Amino acid sequence: MRIIVLGGAGKMGCISVQSLALDDRVDEVIIADINTEQAQIVADYIDSPKIKIQKVDLNDEENFVKSLEGSDVCLNATVYYTNLAVMEACLKAGVHYTDMGGLFYGTREQLKLHDRFVAGGVSAVLCMGSAPGVPNIQTRYAAERLDTIQSIKIYDGIKPPAPDDLRFSYAVPTIVDELTVEPMVFENGEFVAKPPLSGFEDYWFEPPLGMIPMHLSLHSEVATLPVTFKEMGVKDCFFKINYWGMAQKTVEKVRVLADFGFDSKEPIEVNGNLIAPRDLMISLLSGYVHSVTDLLAPPAAKPPDWTKEIVTEIRGTKDGQEITYRLGTLTCKGALPTGLAPAIAAIWLAEGRVVLACTHQKLPLTL
Numbered sequence: 001m002r003i004i005v006l007g008g009a010g011k012m013g014c015i016s017v018q019s020l021a022l023d024d025r026v027d028e029v030i031i032a033d034i035n036t037e038q039a040q041i042v043a044d045y046i047d048s049p050k051i052k053i054q055k056v057d058l059n060d061e062e063n064f065v066k067s068l069e070g071s072d073v074c075l076n077a078t079v080y081y082t083n084l085a086v087m088e089a090c091l092k093a094g095v096h097y098t099d100m101g102g103l104f105y106g107t108r109e110q111l112k113l114h115d116r117f118v119a120g121g122v123s124a125v126l127c128m129g130s131a132p133g134v135p136n137i138q139t140r141y142a143a144e145r146l147d148t149i150q151s152i153k154i155y156d157g158i159k160p161p162a163p164d165d166l167r168f169s170y171a172v173p174t175i176v177d178e179l180t181v182e183p184m185v186f187e188n189g190e191f192v193a194k195p196p197l198s199g200f201e202d203y204w205f206e207p208p209l210g211m212i213p214m215h216l217s218l219h220s221e222v223a224t225l226p227v228t229f230k231e232m233g234v235k236d237c238f239f240k241i242n243y244w245g246m247a248q249k250t251v252e253k254v255r256v257l258a259d260f261g262f263d264s265k266e267p268i269e270v271n272g273n274l275i276a277p278r279d280l281m282i283s284l285l286s287g288y289v290h291s292v293t294d295l296l297a298p299p300a301a302k303p304p305d306w307t308k309e310i311v312t313e314i315r316g317t318k319d320g321q322e323i324t325y326r327l328g329t330l331t332c333k334g335a336l337p338t339g340l341a342p343a344i345a346a347i348w349l350a351e352g353r354v355v356l357a358c359t360h361q362k363l364p365l366t367l
Contacts, residue, residue: 001350004030004071004095006056006078006086009038011170012100012129013077014292015339016346020075021048025347032056032067038292045296058082061089068093072350075099075342079173080106083126087113091120096349098342100129103177104184107132107220123355128345130338131156131239132220134329135312139225142314142325143232149316151236152225157205157212158245158334159307166253169245169334172285176278178244179254180263183216186226186237197255199240205309206330214240232316245308245334250288257281299333308334 003020007013008031020029031039032054039053056067058078068074068089076086076099083102087110090097102110110126117124127133135154143149158169168175182193199216219239226234243251257263262281267274301307311328331337348354 001026001347002028002030002071003073003075003346003350004032004054004068005075006032006058008075008077009033009035009042009292010077011289011292011295012335012338013075014042014296015335016075016077016343017042017051017339018046018296019340019343020346021046021050023343023347025351026050028052030054030071034058042292042296045293058085061085065089065092068095071095073098073346075346077339077342079171081173083110084113087117087124090124091116091122094120094122096122096346097124098128098345098349099126100338100342101127101132101220102223103174103181104218104220104223107223111224123349125345125349125354127220127224128342130341131241131310132224133341134310134337135221135239136225138310138312138327138329139229139314141327142312142316143229145325146232146314146316146318146323149229149232149234149314151313151315152221152229152234153237153313153315154219154221154239155203155205155214155311155313156239156241157203157209157214157309157311158242159209160212160242161245161247163247163249165247166250167246167288167290168250168285169290170338172282172289175244175246176254176258176263176282176285178217178219179251180258181218183218183239184222185216186222186234189235191222191226197251199238201240203240203311205311206306206328207304209306209309212242214242217241217244254285295335299336301332303330303332305332306330307332308337310337 005013005017008017020026029051033039036055043051073096074090080103194216197215202211203214221239222237226237262277264277267276308331309328313326315324
């Protein structure tokens with residue numbers, strides 16, 4: 001079994017590489033990345049003979065398609081706005097596909113490729129990271145035990161860092177978008193946009209997380225779950241998180257930059273050069289991230305000293321009685337489920353256990 005991890009040198013992709021290299025079912029793991037120096041750091045840390053490094057440039061479509069040939073599955077761990085281009089390449093190469101999410105709008109566009117993937121005999125499992133991913137599985141568990149579903153409420157609770165820790169918890173471009181773009185909710189049977197950083201509520205997680213302030217964020221679960229379970233009567237769905245696992249001070253600083261226009265994608269002229277303010281901001285902020293070796297290291301905490309809980313509350317009815325399922329997934333290492341879940345999906349695609357052609361959450365329940 002040969003699995004190529006696109007962006008495998010990145011902050012979440014390295015976790016996928018590690019998970020795949022440790023799995024006996026996998027023969028070869030390709031770290032496909034434009035940053036081969038970073039890829040070598042990942043490979044050296046994991047220290048597995050299964051790992052190979054391949055330089056890949058997504059802008060070179062012809063060579064990118066060739067790089068996919070011979071692999072069973074492509075696990076796309078790059079920033080979400082490459083998803084459509086990577087899926088197109090997988091179609092041409094005849095390689096199965098999975099990713100970590102499309103941030104609502106990207107996911108909706110990806111689902112339009114369903115018929116072409118069916119015709120090509122290729123399967124794709126979308127949104128199979130931590131969240132989206134785990135909440136979709138949790139929702140399906142409840143759906144199989146209910147007659148109707150009224151609401152799906154998702155809470156991603158992360159142990160807050162020290163107030164003076166200004167680092168980002170995962171990909172800076174994705175967090176900037178989640179922080180500045182209006183979050184979508186499914187409300188009374190309709191998709192509705194809400195202001196960024198709105199909908200605050202205090203929510204109780206397993207100790208030692210405890211009570212954490214949660215707010216709305218743009219996320220792919222809201223794009224798919226109300227559609228998947230439409231026939232069960234879903235009326236409401238939202239996704240909430242606590243400052244994306246970062247210090248509140250960090251989020252406030254980025255919000256100030258956005259208020260002054262630094263989130264704009266429209267280029268402006270500076271000393272005769274055209275520069276998009278958003279590109280400049282992300283380039284400067286990209287230094288405030290965890291190193292891949294920090295992310296790959298064993299967790300400092302041990303159960304029950306949890307650092308993250310992903311909770312989905314599914315309210316519905318069974319035999320006329322109102323029932324609410326509260327399903328929580330706990331981890332001592334916040335990045336672990338984001339890289340592990342798609343790694344498992346990739347293995348199952350390679351094994352032929354998942355033959356769905358561009359779906360987003362109908363995996364068997366026992367991940």
